[in-house]
Amino acid sequence: MVGIIIASHGEFAEGILQSGEMIFGKQEQVEAVTLMPSEGPEDIKAKMERAVASFENNAEVLFLVDLWGGTPFNQANSLVEKHKDKWAIVSGVNLAMLIESYSARMSMDTAHEVAAQIIGTAQEAVKVKPEALMPEAPETATEESSSAGSPGEFKYVLIRIDTRLLHGQVATAWTKSTSPTRIIVVSDEVAKDDLRKNLIKQAAPSGVKAHVVPIKKMIELAKDDQHFGGQRAMLLFENPQDVLRVVEGGASLETINVGSMAHSTGKVQPNKVLAFNQKDVDTFHKLQEHGVTFDVRKVPGDAKGNMKEILRRAQAELDKQKKEN
Template structure:
């Protein structure tokens, strides 16, 4: 029997599991895990692994998650990458869960991927309006307007060709140790409207699993890439990217400093989150820093870089100078 894991931000998965079991009764090989506000990626991943270990069999597992590109999806994706029979469906709603339990009940031999295929249409059909004429009309498929970029982007254009003004447009450059996750996918990407998300990181560029997760976490219509810093420097100087509107993601301020020194023209940096590492201090509830981080931010400041401290676009900007002063005070105390 396929094991089913519901996963979400907050208590959504708990509530939808309770609703489903009101209809179907108590279910075996059925788990629901949630990411609490004070938890991180490792916490939800651990809950998923514990849930799967409780199933009668781990051969077939189906994840139903709330949000494509969010932390529950990303952690489930990391597990699915290692199992060729497992599957994920995002956009979880009650009709989707009901259909998954129905399919499993009707066919004990159904696979996770077969069930995944069969839950999508019921999930879509569960979205209705009253009055019915409020439902948007289904748009006809658009013609492929950007065939050149779809078939290889700048690589398919002769070197030396100048597209637009020949300069890549940076709609946002963000420091976020979680890189492409829910806040970026559902907050910053719709707000800034990039056509590409570029993760700039030497370490991530060497990690095939993380690169795959980043590609798959991108919203529809936006391409996601991972490149090392040297490659980003080449892209920044390539006139074939003149029509590209890019959102850059960095794991830490040190990589931002290297990028700017390498010729990437960044004047404003959005500071989103920096996860805790041994030796760090907590400058606020989402930013943990060590002495190198503080010194790097101060160096960037001297170079004229402006900081926009916000997790999501709707947040009020934080005071970076106050944050850095607090971090420095805590680091000084740590040394005593």
């Protein structure tokens, strides 16, 4: 695996490393290196050398630095010069670049390949609002014109329950893992909220179109492959009850990724990211009766949880809660 060193003036590198872990999960062979105000070039160079030495495999190393020509870049460059057939540097590190590097090294074996891959994503992440301030991009065939309504099966690449719907972990880690062409948020509540609808559409990653549809419309779409024919769809639900309504409406949803269910009053929490009330537990059992299976993971790199055991613990805690009240 390609080793990654994030280097910066001050504590920026440590902060962006933490942000990346929140979205993509904790990573192996990644180190943050900082140049503090009281330190000089040799100090950060020594830190870089220790970071490289800590990697189990340091044949392929990618440096992500904050500023081209700055001290972290210069010291990384002095190290890369001795290994330039294998190592690489990319400056201007941002969170999108870091997440893309994590994803890219899952399928790419060299630092040079990963470096080339992450540039486009890093550049696309730089946007401005109002949109009119953005420089005009060269005209290309749009995703809407090139694929909407094209022949073929309407395929579900991920069906996920997540209280937060479309957020960083979904827009980066899961999108990279499943490569959807459409993200469809299925919710009657969100469909009635123009502000939330607009925020979801703006949060969609580059090249992927986001939609918000009410449950009745999703049932219709599931029965009409022609509307989104040939598309790879990621479906996002806020809760299991909405999933059950779609399934009972005739949609064939085989596997549900259970990613995040927020805690609220009256709910129990059998693990760190899932909280249930009695209605939730009953709904999951009904989904099982319809033949639905569950993939319990927050991010793609997590080990799969045992939904049967999670529901058992949730029910036990709910029963205990009921007795105490």
